[in-house]
Amino acid sequence: MSGSITRFGVIGTGRITRRLVADLQSTEGVEVTAIASRSGERARWYGDQYGIGAGVEGYAGLLKRDDVDAVYISLPPSMHAEWAIAAAQAGKHVLCEKPLTVSVAETIAVDDACRDAGVRWLDATGWLHHDRTDAFVGWLDDQRFGKLGHISASVSFFQPFQSDDHRLDATLGGGCILDLGWYAGGLVRFATGKLPLWVSADAVMIDGVSQRLTAIMGFGDDVTATLSCGYDTATRKWFEIAGSESSLICDDFTRPWPDRPARCWIHDAAGTVQSETFEGHQERNMITKLVGDKSLARYQRQAIDTQTILDSLQQSIDAGGAKVSTPRPF
Numbered sequence: 001m002s003g004s005i006t007r008f009g010v011i012g013t014g015r016i017t018r019r020l021v022a023d024l025q026s027t028e029g030v031e032v033t034a035i036a037s038r039s040g041e042r043a044r045w046y047g048d049q050y051g052i053g054a055g056v057e058g059y060a061g062l063l064k065r066d067d068v069d070a071v072y073i074s075l076p077p078s079m080h081a082e083w084a085i086a087a088a089q090a091g092k093h094v095l096c097e098k099p100l101t102v103s104v105a106e107t108i109a110v111d112d113a114c115r116d117a118g119v120r121w122l123d124a125t126g127w128l129h130h131d132r133t134d135a136f137v138g139w140l141d142d143q144r145f146g147k148l149g150h151i152s153a154s155v156s157f158f159q160p161f162q163s164d165d166h167r168l169d170a171t172l173g174g175g176c177i178l179d180l181g182w183y184a185g186g187l188v189r190f191a192t193g194k195l196p197l198w199v200s201a202d203a204v205m206i207d208g209v210s211q212r213l214t215a216i217m218g219f220g221d222d223v224t225a226t227l228s229c230g231y232d233t234a235t236r237k238w239f240e241i242a243g244s245e246s247s248l249i250c251d252d253f254t255r256p257w258p259d260r261p262a263r264c265w266i267h268d269a270a271g272t273v274q275s276e277t278f279e280g281h282q283e284r285n286m287i288t289k290l291v292g293d294k295s296l297a298r299y300q301r302q303a304i305d306t307q308t309i310l311d312s313l314q315q316s317i318d319a320g321g322a323k324v325s326t327p328r329p330f
């Protein structure tokens with residue numbers, strides 16, 4: 001770090017990169033000093049367009065730079081673990097796009113590498129850092145909804161058969177299980193604070209890539225959850241947490257709709273409906289946490305558990321929808 005400024009290097013030049021670069025550049029205490037691409041020309045073009053000093057050819061070159069304290073990794077999922085571990089070993093803090101990796105074994109390897117190197121890491125799952133999510137945490141802690149009964153989460157967008165997208169390439173970690181199940185499975189883990197005891201899942205596959213995921217899971221104590229994710233239905237990003245006293249409903253949890261504040265509703269047993277809106281910027285909050293000094297353990301645990309759930313969903317799909325129990329990674 002240079003004084004109290006954390007200098008970021010960016011790895012990859014994809015669709016999400018531009019938005020996160022703007023978020024990094026508008027976060028207090030953060031500068032973006034370099035961007036790396038497989039192509040030096042692309043890195044330099046990107047650097048010029050977005051006001052980043054250095055455009056670097058090759059990701060390894062960026063990790064050698066003294067003017068980089070932390071990296072933001074925006075590569076396809078199958079490349080996350082390799083570059084997160086390389087960044088940690090180079091002494092850089094890591095902000096890595098979701099899904100953090102493609103398996104819980106890789107996620108634990110990233111966690112171990114960061115721990116060994118004494119660097120901090122976060123997956124770039126913005127919704128966990130919205131001010132609204134802090135309200136969800138408070139309501140869950142206070143048992144505002146009564147005894148939890150059922151949780152549903154659905155995340156989708158319509159994009160079938162766009163063959164040049166990493167989301168549809170199995171070798172790059174494509175498929176809606178990892179891409180969208182990360183959000184839906186993560187929401188369920190967030191709401192219950194734990195791993196399911198069992199999961200059962202089915203997927204529509206095309207060319208070895210999941211296009212649609214349907215899953216049910218049980219947590220014991222009569223708590224159940226259902227997930228629906230896919231590339232073959234229009235945009236959905238909602239959840240419901242149903243309890244004995246009331247239900248929390250949110251129609252935009254992964255990212256607030258662009259034209260309105262973040263919102264949610266609470267329906268209670270008497271039939272009243274309370275609506276709430278929230279201001280705040282989830283990505284800036286997330287970046288501020290990474291460059292701060294408070295423990296990130298809660299978010300890291302959430303990421304490891306989410307990856308564990310996704311592994312179990314895949315295991316159930318491979319076993320024809322059988323109920324599989326969810327292993328505790330440690």
Ligand SMILES: NC(=O)C1=CN([C@@H]2O[C@H](COP(=O)(O)OP(=O)(O)OC[C@H]3O[C@@H](n4cnc5c(N)ncnc54)[C@H](OP(=O)(O)O)[C@@H]3O)[C@@H](O)[C@H]2O)C=CC1
Pocket residue numbers: 011012013014015016017036037038039042074075076077079097098099124125126165166172179
């Ligand atoms: N948090 C969020 O809201 C969002 C997160 N994401 C996540 O961000 C990550 C990147 O997604 P997205 O920006 O859509 O991806 P893109 O395909 O647009 O970009 C990926 C970048 O990775 C680099 N790359 C390296 N090797 C390959 C390869 N073999 N094929 C394709 N690209 C490669 C490329 O940069 P170069 O060639 O310049 O090195 C490319 O620009 C994913 O993990 C995705 O899940 C995506 C959208 C939103």
Ligand SMILES: O=C1CO[C@H](CO)[C@@H](O)[C@@H]1O
Pocket residue numbers: 098156157167179
């Ligand atoms: O994380 C992301 C945000 O949501 C998109 C769907 O709308 C995903 O495909 C993307 O990877």
